[in-house]
Amino acid sequence: MTFRRLIGDVLALRFVGRRWRMPCFAALGVLAGLGLFLVPVSRAPSYLGDEPETCIHCHVMTTQFVTWQHSSHVEAATCNDCHVPHDNLVSKYAFKAQDGLWHATVFTMRWEPQVIRLSDRAIPVVEENCRRCHAEVIGDVSIAEHEPGDPRCWDCHREVPHGRVRSLSAASDVFRPQLGPIGSVDSEPRIRGRSVRSNRGDRP
């Protein structure tokens, strides 16, 4: 009974002075409205998915996107196939959330370095994903006898998949998909209505 009464008091804002109740409802409405507005503006729903275009919502990742787009991996793997864990759904989304919030912070604060490297946290994740797909190939060769991490796959396969020249400037002027305007809800940016990957080969 007391619990229901507490809920009722909160819902009716009874702890607020009577004169302030209606303005408080309005102010809360503004806050919630702005929060809701951020959903389409930041294309928030896309972050739950696996589309590579999501990663170039911020221009800092253009070089990484373009180098991947011109690599052999474009046919087989997207950003998330390599860069988030795939052992279970919980660890995948926990990792995505943590990485994503960090990326958003860095981008907002203009902290981005000129050369982007894998973080210590990301290194084992990416290597595990190399092994996940290429298990058959590495099964026979001696590298499989190495402890994971010594050496890393990319210590030899140095061009996979982002090339050997790494800088925000390395491929920043090249063709990249244009994102849709944010004035209307458009969570899945495409080029002329088509996914970038299927557009390969008939670029203008």
Next chain:
Amino acid sequence: MSNDAEPARQTTTPKPPPAWRGWALFGLTVVATFLLGLLAASVLERRREARPPAPIRPIDEMEMDSGRWGENFPRQHDAYRRMLDDSTRTKYGGADPRDYLAETPANVILFAGYGFAQEYRQARGHVYAVEDVTQTERVGPATPSTCWTCKSPDVPRLMGRMGTAEFYASRFLDLTDEITHPIGCFDCHEPNSMTLRITRPALREAFERMGRDVDQVSHQEMRTLVCAQCHVEYYFRGPGKYLTFPWDDGLGAERMETYYEASEFADWTHAISQAPMVKMQHPDYEVYTTGVHAYRDVSCADCHMPYRTEGGVKFTDHHVQSPLLNVEGSCAVCHRWGEDEIRRRVEGIQDKVREGRDRAEAALARAHFDLAAAAQAGAADEELQGARGLVRRAQLRWDYVAAHNGMGFHSPQECMRLLGAAVDLAGQCRVECARILARHDVTTPVRYPDFGTKEKAQALVAQFAEGSPPDLLGEGAGR
């Protein structure tokens, strides 16, 4: 809630509106804010579409002031202005005007009788070029205007007005009022297309003599050649002090030696050994061409002015500086080790070259004193000519490495090869001196004076210059 409390409340205040009305207001505000936000975002986006691109302020063909160019290129100009910081230091370089003579007093001995024994400092950034050249002790009334050539964009303007040869032949101090702008945009860029260009005749002429057209090179090579207008070995040819690069036989130290031997050129006569010496002037471009980065077609600008991206805009970082001050932006673009590891690798290479330099400097200083001792023992000029030629050749090789910036990093193997040759030739010179001394009945060791500090070394050199040198021959040496 008790029943008898209700009437009391009703009598004091009116009944409050039910909670659903509050939440209805809340819901309406949410929808209104959301829609207004979308509208605002859309309006802002459309406004950006309508905004014309920033107007380009036309740049005059002869605009010397980099600030005026910078109005169109604020990012580049802002980076250029950062060269005003003259406190940056790396292990062996940076923009700090470190005193080379205090760090290495042996250099005073090696340059005895020449301006570099008076003052020899690390040059500060390009923005200080005019200020530094007018303040150095190496400039005096006899200095030709050739020394202005690399310091200011006013130089091509004056060359156009006076004629190139006439410019070189004029007096440095006569042009002090005309030359005010430090090295800037005009020196490397066309004013309107921003294409890279060569503004100094010496590089153009040197390329012509090598059978190459400096205007027919790739953009990537231009990103090196604009630097090679100045960061090269040069000399002042003939009485007209015509600025010339000694590249006719090639860019290597031995090829330059052949060139200078052919005309018996000497920058100065050494005050201690009386040997005819050649001063090498920062052959940065020549050394670089022998290194692995040049082999890979990496230009000067790739490391010293790397591309940057800020706010989605890519531009060239015009803060020209040691890559060790920006390892992440320079080296890490291609080399994937951590910054500390890269720095350790570079400094490890430089430490080795520095050690080689130290050995060559010690050998050269002793060779100069050995020659002076032989003269004190009574050897005639003809007798000493061969040994003097050896120290000249040895020091040319050492200086090719020492005068170039980067402590050998531009081409470590070539630098160590030349330092090895310098030590060998200085050793040959000293063996020859020992023979000459023996012929004059001196078999005791030469008494090398103390030149452990810059002041001691300069005082010692002054004694030789005044004709009252210390006695270098041991007690009881037969004379």
